[in-house]
Amino acid sequence: MKKQNMEHTRLLVLGLLSSGDMYGYQMIVELERRSDGTFAMKEGTLYPVLHGLEKDGLVDAYEQAAPTGRMRKYYRLTRKGKEALKTEAQDWRRYAAAVDAVLGVSFA
Amino acid sequence: MKKQNMEHTRLLVLGLLSSGDMYGYQMIVELERRSDGTFAMKEGTLYPVLHGLEKDGLVDAYEQAAPTGRMRKYYRLTRKGKEALKTEAQDWRRYAAAVDAVLGVSFA
């Protein structure tokens, strides 16, 4: 059983939140939808990452009741989080371009 | 000190070898060159990966003397390795496209 490569978790979470506040479970569903089934993030991966982002001040959280009455914990990008997203997205593009360069992908 | 993301090591090594046999040290130098300085793979990363690829039958190795007389251990893609490269390169493209989709990158 090979490990799934999900190492850009922080970037992905920040990217999701840049389109609006979300709660954990929603991120997992939304991530799978936007990636067309490629990303299936596990809860055991997401929640520790969210708590880490919160501790680092890149997101903050607030509780809000769902229409059903259930409590949801929404996460929101802070200004610091927006800056981090910008930086990490650039890093990602550089990384992806470098992999393509090594693989000899031609864009001509 | 943040860890550098180097998790697609196997793919990168297979990609390098698809352009010709190489020895370990050469791969590190070549990887840095092709990626324009983005990838600085450490020896502590590369050698265990090479040995793993060999164990899995994706590469095989042979010794050959350099013009200086020093011994070098060259690695060569096996047929199985070429197939693995094809698969992993596809996985990579799918992965990269999925990240871009989540980040909302537009190619229009």
Add this chain to the structure above:
DNA sequence: TCCTATACCTCGAGTTTCTATGTATTCAGC
């Protein structure tokens, strides 16, 4: 002679992700 580059390698630490598990609520179907 000494330092840098070349060339191979391993071990232990640190980080990340997964699996497994736990708790609790809501809703659809029976």
Add this chain to the structure above:
DNA sequence: GCTGAATACATAGAAACTCGAGGTATAGGA
């Protein structure tokens, strides 16, 4: 009313990966 699936949060331990540090050795230039 009961049951199972989906929703929603969370943590602990295992597994995987990479890095830093160290070891060995040769070649070449200052």
